[in-house]
Amino acid sequence: MSRHEIVRSGPDGAGPREVSLTIPVASDMEIVATAQVAALGEYIDMPHDKIDEVKLALVEACINAFEHAHTRDDRVHLTFRVGRDEDGPDFLEVEVFDQGKGFDHSGVEVPTPEKTFTGGKKRGWGLQIMRSLMDTVVITSGEWGTKILMRKYK
Amino acid sequence: MSRHEIVRSGPDGAGPREVSLTIPVASDMEIVATAQVAALGEYIDMPHDKIDEVKLALVEACINAFEHAHTRDDRVHLTFRVGRDEDGPDFLEVEVFDQGKGFDHSGVEVPTPEKTFTGGKKRGWGLQIMRSLMDTVVITSGEWGTKILMRKYK
């Protein structure tokens, strides 16, 4: 241990890192939250284009919680984790949890460019964007609210 | 309300904003936390040099909690608030809370450049730096831990 070592306890240098962030349901707070993606992405040396993809996926999950969830606590709870699968590359994981009304994601219509252009239904792309930009997306939802767990490898 | 307005509930556009962040006691997590200062500082258009000052004050408070507090939960709990005094300028407030052993800050010796250079005691500048860089610093501490509440006007 070096003479100026300051960290006395907690996970060791190579261990998992988890940071949790709670934001209010309010405009632009999703952008404030993306700062944490940038910080942790840089922490694991994730390429900037991938960091941008995680940021957009987070933005989409947050604005869904803002717009659709009708949260009981007027907040959205985010957890960010960096870690590594055995022998695998580092990953950045983002969990977006709202205490809202929940929804049945299997019942959500999958959007297509054709419906978007000729059908007049322009919205409905948030979940699709998350799935396209992240390596894994797991949605759990119920009366307790909604949890979106997304992971991207560096 | 505009047609695409998405925020249904929560504080209104001009209201206070509070974001809370929990970080593990682990090296470099204080830097990850500074990302939130940058994001909220930019949100209120705080000049970049002032944002840097708040970042360093936050870093000092975090490394104190990492090094001295011996926290029971291996975590440091941060709360960031942006707001405005009546008729006053916007401010950014940072609260650093650890569930550690606490300390008597009135008993902490005030450092001077002379003692630092001739006296051989190089450390002991953290609290002084916070007080110099922030507009207000309030320390409360006890057996429950320590809370540092710091504010800077933009």
Added chain:
Amino acid sequence: MNESCKIVVERRGDVAIFWTDGYINNQGGEEIARQAYAQLDAGARALILNLEKTRIVNSIGISILIEVLEKVMDRKGVLAFCSLTPTIDKTFRIMGLAQYASIYPTQDQALQAVAATG
């Protein structure tokens, strides 16, 4: 609060160039739409959106850009994008915006292509 997108518009003949700066969400998208329709009403034939200084466009912002694109096509105009980040480019492709609007790496290339349609 400076998260909101700033827009600068310059008219060059019948082409209007839009430079955006910042996050394009519902408000940013609507502001672009408002200014785009004003340019069309003022006789612009082609619109170029230079997104060089925008790093995030959310899906609501894109849905509004798609509305703008449809209006421009209704009027037999042209809408082109340039200087997209890889992530914005990818999202435009996912949502199909890239199938109906042209995307160019640089503003010069967009200007040349748009002039050729005039």
Added chain:
Amino acid sequence: MNESCKIVVERRGDVAIFWTDGYINNQGGEEIARQAYAQLDAGARALILNLEKTRIVNSIGISILIEVLEKVMDRKGVLAFCSLTPTIDKTFRIMGLAQYASIYPTQDQALQAVAATG
């Protein structure tokens, strides 16, 4: 993990220039100290620390820089800093580092001043 400070050193005659990149904490400070002592041992008379790419130096980092400064002064050498952000400059003044080391706005000015002492 890339929060840690990178250091590049270049020797020009009896002057060693250090460029730091990133956060200077205990580890970054110790790495600077290690390389500074190596330069002194290898005959360097003056050290210039260019902090242009460093935005944060914490108080532990500064306390180590003060140790380096004392060692340099013991050996009748010169230590100069340049290209500090306003916040780093302010912190160096608070802790008194500015009273014992010279701080210059640019590397050229630091080089000139250091040459004049040689």
